[in-house]
Amino acid sequence: GQSLEQPSEVTAVEGAIVQINCTYQTSGFYGLSWYQQHDGGAPTFLSYNALDGLEETGRFSSFLSRSDSYGYLLLQELQMKDSASYFCAVTGGYQKVTFGIGTKLQVIP
C-alpha cells in the first residue's frame, strides 16, 4: 500500500517563502506530484518529480529525494491568492495516484 504524510496546516506571511514537506511509504513509486485546491474548487496540477532534485516552475519549486522517500513544495513570494490546500501525491503501479491529506496554507498580510 501507499501512505503519505504532510502537515495539516501552515500559515505564512505575504511575500515570504514557505516549504510544505511530504514523506511517503509506497510499494511502487514512479513519481511525486503536487496539486493545489482552492476552497470549493477542483485540484489542479502544480508539479511532478520522478528523479531526485529540484524542479522549478515560476514561483513554485518541488524537490524529491527518492532515497529518503521525501519531497517538498516551495512557494516563493507568497501572494494572498496562494491560500489553498496543497496535496502531495504518489504515482504507483497501474497509474494509481495516492494523495496525502493535504496542507491548508493560509497567507496573511
Added chain:
Amino acid sequence: DTAVSQTPKYLVTQMGNDKSIKCEQNLGHDTMYWYKQDSKKFLKIMFSYNNKELIINETVPNRFSPKSPDKAHLNLHINSLELGDSAVYFCASSQEIKAKNIQYFGAGTRLSVL
C-alpha cells in the same frame, strides 16, 4: 471548452435513493478516475478505467457501480444512498507519458444525502 466536465454539480437527495453522476473528457486521455473527497478534504481514489477497462477498484461498497461506455466517458451510479455517501465526487482523466501521470479534474459533484 471544458476539458473534464461532470454533471450535476450539486446533488441533494434522500437516503435510499439511487443516483448517477456523469463525466466526460475531451482531452483524448486513455485513463479516467473517480475520487471521493470527504469533509476533511481527504481525496481517495475509488475507481479507474483505462480504455473502458476497469483497472483500479478500491474497497468501495458494491452500491457504487462505475460504467465506461467509451474512453471519453466514465459514469458513476450509486444505489441505496446512505448518509455517509455525502461528499464531493471528482472525476479525473490522465495520459501517462514516460510514467508521468498528471490528473485533470472535473469541477466536482457535491452530493448531500439527507
